[in-house]
Amino acid sequence: xxxxxxxxxxxxxxxxxxxxxxxxxxxxxxxxxxxxxxxxxxxxxxxxxxxxxxxxxxxxxxxxxxxxxxxxxxxxxxxxxxxxxxxxxxxxxxxxxxxxxxxxxxxxxxxxxxxxxxxxxxxxxxxxxxxxxxxxxxxxxxxxxxxxxxxxxxxxxxxxxxxxxxxxxxxxxxxxxxxxxxxxxxxxxxxxxxxxxxxxxxxxxxxxxxxxxxxxxxxxxxxxxxxxxxxxxxxxxxxxxxxxxxxxxxxxxxxxxxxxxxx
Numbered sequence: 001x002x003x004x005x006x007x008x009x010x011x012x013x014x015x016x017x018x019x020x021x022x023x024x025x026x027x028x029x030x031x032x033x034x035x036x037x038x039x040x041x042x043x044x045x046x047x048x049x050x051x052x053x054x055x056x057x058x059x060x061x062x063x064x065x066x067x068x069x070x071x072x073x074x075x076x077x078x079x080x081x082x083x084x085x086x087x088x089x090x091x092x093x094x095x096x097x098x099x100x101x102x103x104x105x106x107x108x109x110x111x112x113x114x115x116x117x118x119x120x121x122x123x124x125x126x127x128x129x130x131x132x133x134x135x136x137x138x139x140x141x142x143x144x145x146x147x148x149x150x151x152x153x154x155x156x157x158x159x160x161x162x163x164x165x166x167x168x169x170x171x172x173x174x175x176x177x178x179x180x181x182x183x184x185x186x187x188x189x190x191x192x193x194x195x196x197x198x199x200x201x202x203x204x205x206x207x208x209x210x211x212x213x214x215x216x217x218x219x220x221x222x223x224x225x226x227x228x229x230x231x232x233x234x235x236x237x238x239x240x241x242x243x244x245x246x247x248x249x250x251x252x253x254x255x256x257x258x259x260x261x262x263x
Contacts, residue, residue, distance in 0.1 A: 004215030007205030018203035019091030026120030102192025111173035123149035131184035189220035
């Protein structure tokens with residue numbers, strides 16, 4: 001686990017109940033974060049849809065335009081791995097509520113969820129996030145970062161595939177730009193993306209001012225002060241409840257997660 005993503009006070013059971021996934025396996029062995037597919041599925045499914053409605057849109061209605069029933073089922077399985085596609089899973093429920101309210105933040109919303117649910121994508125963070133803006137992305141650095149997580153469990157050929165898929169996901173999120181040669185670029189955080197990052201950070205154990213310096217805000221190229229400003233804007237948009245007084249942070253997420261219970 002990346003120490004910047006997970007607090008020392010992490011309650012694993014609570015994080016798993018929220019929808020986070022841990023370990024050394026992930027969907028990026030075969031797919032990217034599938035941003036376009038996610039957008040198509042959310043268009044095809046009512047905002048109050050249930051798990052079976054998402055499956056029906058992909059498999060029955062073929063909203064992704066797949067040629068065979070088997071590829072439709074496989075697409076549903078892979079997308080469920082990385083996004084859950086079930087409003088009973090809090091991470092997806094919050095993503096679904098924010099999707100329509102913050103269209104500009106959709107790539108980052110999807111990326112945050114993918115990082116929380118795919119340990120392989122999370123393992124690539126050291127190869128991309130620290131890069132200076134404009135510098136070239138190095139695949140060897142990502143391969144090394146992945147080896148630190150998976151050891152020898154994956155063959156070289158599978159590891160190379162994970163590198164290609166993860167690099168594509170970082171491009172879909174906006175952190176990288178280019179095809180053959182990719183370069184780091186700064187993403188633009190939105191109030192909705194910050195609200196979602198704070199929600200995940202809280203789910204994995206961050207509290208108080210640490211919420212604004214966690215790796216989840218870092219994934220948005222967002223400093224703690226910028227995070228606070230955007231969080232206040234999210235509050236005005238009624239995306240979260242927030243009160244900051246000195247170093248005391250009182251935060252709530254009932255608008256994103258009706259099952260949320262404060263401290």
